[in-house]
Amino acid sequence: MTKPSDLTTPEPGTVLYEDTLAPACHWSLRMRKGTILRLIDNEGGANVGMLFYNPDNLLERYNAPDTLKCQHTFKLTKGNCLYSDMGRIFCSIVDDTAGWHETVCGNTTKQGVADKWGERNYQEYRNEWNQNGYNSFLVELAKYGLGKKDMAANLNLFSAVGADENGDLEYKQNNSKAGDSISLRFEMDTLVLLHTCPHPLNPAAEYPRKPVNYQIIQAADVDENDYCMNFRDENKRGFKNNEIFHLGGHAAGGCCHD
Amino acid sequence: MLLEVVVMIKESALIADNASYRETVPAGDYFMKVVKKGQTFRILDIEGNQAADTLFYNADNPVERYSAVDTIREQGNVYLSTGTKLLSNESNVMLEIVADTCGRHDTIGGACATESNTVRYALEKKCMHACRDSWMLAIAENEQFGMTKADITHNINFFMNVPVTEDGGLTFEDGISAPGKYVEMKAYMDTIVLISNCPQLNNPCNGYNPTPVEVLVWD
Numbered sequence: 030m031t032k033p034s035d036l037t038t039p040e041p042g043t044v045l046y047e048d049t050l051a052p053a054c055h056w057s058l059r060m061r062k063g064t065i066l067r068l069i070d071n072e073g074g075a076n077v078g079m080l081f082y083n084p085d086n087l088l089e090r091y092n093a094p095d096t097l098k099c100q101h102t103f104k105l106t107k108g109n110c111l112y113s114d115m116g117r118i119f120c121s122i123v124d125d126t127a128g129w130h131e132t133v134c135g136n137t138t139k140q141g142v143a144d145k146w147g148e149r150n151y152q153e154y155r156n157e158w159n160q161n162g163y164n165s166f167l168v169e170l171a172k173y174g175l176g177k178k179d180m181a182a183n184l185n186l187f188s189a190v191g192a193d194e195n196g197d198l199e200y201k202q203n204n205s206k207a208g209d210s211i212s213l214r215f216e217m218d219t220l221v222l223l224h225t226c227p228h229p230l231n232p233a234a235e236y237p238r239k240p241v242n243y244q245i246i247q248a249a250d251v252d253e254n255d256y257c258m259n260f261r262d263e264n265k266r267g268f269k270n271n272e273i274f275h276l277g278g279h280a281a282g283g284c285c286h287d
Numbered sequence: 288m289l290l291e292v293v294v295m296i297k298e299s300a301l302i303a304d305n306a307s308y309r310e311t312v313p314a315g316d317y318f319m320k321v322v323k324k325g326q327t328f329r330i331l332d333i334e335g336n337q338a339a340d341t342l343f344y345n346a347d348n349p350v351e352r353y354s355a356v357d358t359i360r361e362q363g364n365v366y367l368s369t370g371t372k373l374l375s376n377e378s379n380v381m382l383e384i385v386a387d388t389c390g391r392h393d394t395i396g397g398a399c400a401t402e403s404n405t406v407r408y409a410l411e412k413k414c415m416h417a418c419r420d421s422w423m424l425a426i427a428e429n430e431q432f433g434m435t436k437a438d439i440t441h442n443i444n445f446f447m448n449v450p451v452t453e454d455g456g457l458t459f460e461d462g463i464s465a466p467g468k469y470v471e472m473k474a475y476m477d478t479i480v481l482i483s484n485c486p487q488l489n490n491p492c493n494g495y496n497p498t499p500v501e502v503l504v505w506d
Binding site: 088092093094095097098099101102103104112114115116117129133134135136138140141176177178179180181182183191192193194195196197198229230263266267269270 | 349350352354355356357359360363364365366376378391395396397398400401402403404405406407409410419435436437438440441442449451452453454455456457458459
């Protein structure tokens with residue numbers, strides 16, 4: 030497959046685009062293999078809900094359980110890869126200054142926001158309304174013909190939730206400081222859905238409104254010494270699955286079922 | 288192994304001989320039936336250390352389904368046991384765990400798949416039978432429910448022990464289940480129960496020896 034961009038590939042590290050996502054809003058974009066999505070928590074305490082889909086087969090999607098169990102981790106940070114349900118890596122966390130991002134607590138809901146922070150509807154508050162993460166994802170999903178059944182367990186970037194020995198959840202305050210960032214290097218073309226609604230376990234008295242900057246950056250080629258690829262043996266195999274996928278032939282796992 | 292955490296054990300008063308329905312599910316097979324609102328059903332780990340990978344759907348509208356993240360968040364705990372209300376993606380209570388002689392069940396680790404097996408174990412193991420294949424066959428053979436792959440989501444692993452460490456690790460411990468252990472749930476709505484009795488041969492959690500489970504239903 031020819032890549033039209035090959036003739037004009039910018040230098041690695043070149044910022045191709047940057048913008049700000051306002052608080053409590055949602056967006057979606059298609060990331061190309063070999064580019065980095067860098068998210069910056071401008072003020073500290075931000076939350077970014079995120080989901081991934083394969084734009085060529087929307088049934089292939091981010092899978093939180095596979096991501097966690099394949100890497101024997103509950104938290105996500107630099108070195109971790111974010112997996113699809115098909116054994117492939119959507120993206121690798123190539124840089125992270127916050128240190129902990131969680132993926133098991135889901136989203137705020139309309140009712141949850143109303144119970145916790147009070148309802149602020151659009152009619153009265155316009156774009157200062159108390160938007161929720163669940164509806165944010167529904168809107169973005171619908172743009173691609175997807176719906177409730179397509180909503181997987183999402184990432185909550187910049188938010189840390191631990192568990193004690195009895196399994197009780199602990200929301201870690203001050204996990205992400207002003208200026209903290211996470212860089213996701215895409216290992217295959219990926220549809221990214223995201224929102225900037227607060228984490229559902231954020232104990233703040235007022236509905237938190239935190240903007241997030243984002244940059245699309247040209248990545249360097251991945252070589253065999255790559256930090257994320259070598260972070261765990263499982264990731265080497267995940268990268269191999271991507272390599273097979275990009276041969277354009279058979280998907281990993283399809284040998285005896287196609 | 289020595290289990291150091293305290294788990295909650297609650298036995299059931301229900302008697303197997305009084306069950307209105309019983310079915311043994313061999314390892315590598317699936318169970319897909321509707322449990323009615325008000326009925327109680329039990330999954331029995333006949334030989335011990337088995338994993339029952341389970342999904343639930345509202346029988347009247349399968350788009351509403353068990354949600355691990357909503358269940359974890361609203362109970363403020365990552366493990367499932369007696370008293371856990373299993374919530375849907377619409378934040379409704381689908382079922383409640385009313386008895387549990389195992390004491391702890393996982394809902395973080397998900398189900399094995401041929402594809403995730405390539406990552407976890409070896410690319411050469413891609414064609415070994417896996418839970419998600421059982422689910423794919425279940426939805427294909429039960430067209431009356433109108434499900435597709437999009438309905439296959441983040442499940443419960445009954446009888447699996449997957450402790451989260453305080454520094455954010457995830458460990459796969461020997462099972463804490465044993466022959467005759469069971470978990471019992473009361474249905475708050477007519478619920479499609481979809482179980483894959485796990486065929487995994489690469490994970491020590493079942494002693495590399497997958498075994499049958501039994502499903503019992505009481506009116």
